[in-house]
Amino acid sequence: MNYSHITDSMTWSYSRITSYEDCPYKFFLKYIRNISGRRHFFSDYGSFMHLIIQKYLDKELTKQELPDYYLLNFKTNVIGKAPNKNIFHNYFSQGLEYLKNIEEENHEILGVEKEISFNIADKIFIGYIDKVSKAEDGIIITDNKSRALSPRSEKSKPTKQDQELDKYLRQLYLYSIAVEDEFGIPPTRLVFNCFRIQTHISEPFVPENYEKTKDWALGSIKKISEESEWKPNIEWFKCKYLCDVCDNCEYFQMFGGKN
Ligand code: SF4
Structure with a gap:
């Protein structure tokens, strides 16, 4: 079914458009059915790092305070489970190293x-x-x-x-x-x-x-407004670890997806 009556008056963003490019069915679940997404390791980690960098640029945290803030708050902010120990190790240690060596803002x-x-x-x-x-x-x-x-x-x-x-x-x-x-x-x-x-x-x-x-x-x-099929684009890693509406995706469940 076509939902141009919804998309015609929609407020757009880069992520809305790329969500459709990534998987039309994901767009359908998120923005037509308005299903709120679940948290994942990668999105939690990205949001946590953005928050710390923002606090640094807003001068709420000094450079010296960044590593401690990261260590004290990592567990409560990054709740999603990493796909494996190596990925967790890399992301965790790379985030810490970055904050230890963060460059002074000179603009x-x-x-x-x-x-x-x-x-x-x-x-x-x-x-x-x-x-x-x-x-x-x-x-x-x-x-x-x-x-x-x-x-x-x-x-x-x-x-x-x-x-x-x-x-x-x-x-x-x-x-x-x-x-x-x-x-x-x-x-x-x-x-x-x-x-x-x-x-x-x-x-x-x-x-x-x-x-x-x-x-x-x-x-x-225009393409989204003309869409009527909303086909899924199933790729195991992406569906399981990156798609925030995977719990509500029947195609992923049929594919054997469990969370
Ligand atoms: S789980 Fe996969 S197929 Fe289903 S909506 Fe998300 S990206 Fe699309």
């Missing part, structure tokens, strides 16, 4: 976990920008990522990792609309702070990609 901060709202054509979008700052060369949007993205290869033919980076950059191009609305100019750089691997990936803002991202967003919304 003017314009916003942390900044709530934004913007339009593309008649569609309303919302989001939260992890950090907006002002450097000598202009405004920077930074996104904190637990995912270990690879810096651009600079090869003539884009690698799989380059394509992945471009996919994630769409989020920051969308957020650039709100930055341009507020400050009168778009950002000059889009940065991923891949904290687990202590790597900053800084990409120049490319006007052509900005326009392409707006087209992508509107094209995706």
Whole structure:
């Protein structure tokens, strides 16, 4: 069945669109049936790290206090079970190392976990920008990522990792609309702070990609509005450890999924 009567008046976000791209049935459960998601290790961990970085940037915690805060609060914040001991070990120790070595902020901060709202054509979008700052060369949007993205290869033919980076950059191009609305100019750089691997990936803002991202967003919304099948996209690891509505997914249960 088609639900354009719901999607036509929906408030959109990057994660709503990518939720559909990831699995149409997940979009259906989350945003048509409004099923609230369950917690998982990866989302708990990401939210906990975002919270600590926010507290540091807001000067609620000093650099020296970060490791203790992490150790004292990890267990109560990261409730979801990791897929295995190795993954738990890596994530736990990499988070701690990052906080021990966190770099001093040397740019003017314009916003942390900044709530934004913007339009593309008649569609309303919302989001939260992890950090907006002002450097000598202009405004920077930074996104904190637990995912270990690879810096651009600079090869003539884009690698799989380059394509992945471009996919994630769409989020920051969308957020650039709100930055341009507020400050009168778009950002000059889009940065991923891949904290687990202590790597900053800084990409120049490319006007052509900005326009392409707006087209992508509107094209995706059109596709979602025309959807009527809501097919599942079952991949065991993703369904079990990343999908927050897996408990309500009949397809995953049929596939043998238990939680
Ligand atoms: S459990 Fe898998 S198939 Fe089911 S909604 Fe989630 S991602 Fe889709």
